[in-house]
Each structure stands twice: as C-alpha cells, then as structure tokens.
Amino acid sequence: MQKIFGALTFIVGLTVGLVGGAALLAYAYQAAGLYPPDDATIKFIARERGWLRDDV
Numbered sequence: 854m855q856k857i858f859g860a861l862t863f864i865v866g867l868t869v870g871l872v873g874g875a876a877l878l879a880y881a882y883q884a885a886g887l888y889p890p891d892d893a894t895i896k897f898i899a900r901e902r903g904w905l906r907d908d909v
Contacts, residue, residue, distance in 0.1 A: 899905035
C-alpha cells in the first residue's frame, strides 16, 4: 500500500511540476518578448513596412 501511495504521489507531483514549469516558461518567454507573433501581428508589421498591400 505504501508503494502505491508513493507512486501515485510521484505521478501527481510530476504532472504538477511539468504543467507549472511549462506555464512558467511560457510566461517568461512572453515577458521577454520572445513569444512567436500571431498572424495578425505579422500582417500588421508587413503593412507598416510596406511589404503587404491590401489592394492586390
């Protein structure tokens, strides 16, 4: 019984650690401005720089 409880505790801790670590990493990337931009951001930058024309 003690081994089962230990294994279950390990799996729960591993899951919480992985999810928390991924969330922390995503937050750090976003805070540093390294998060990949979405399509709307790319189109906005392209329009501002004259690389994309809407009348085509």
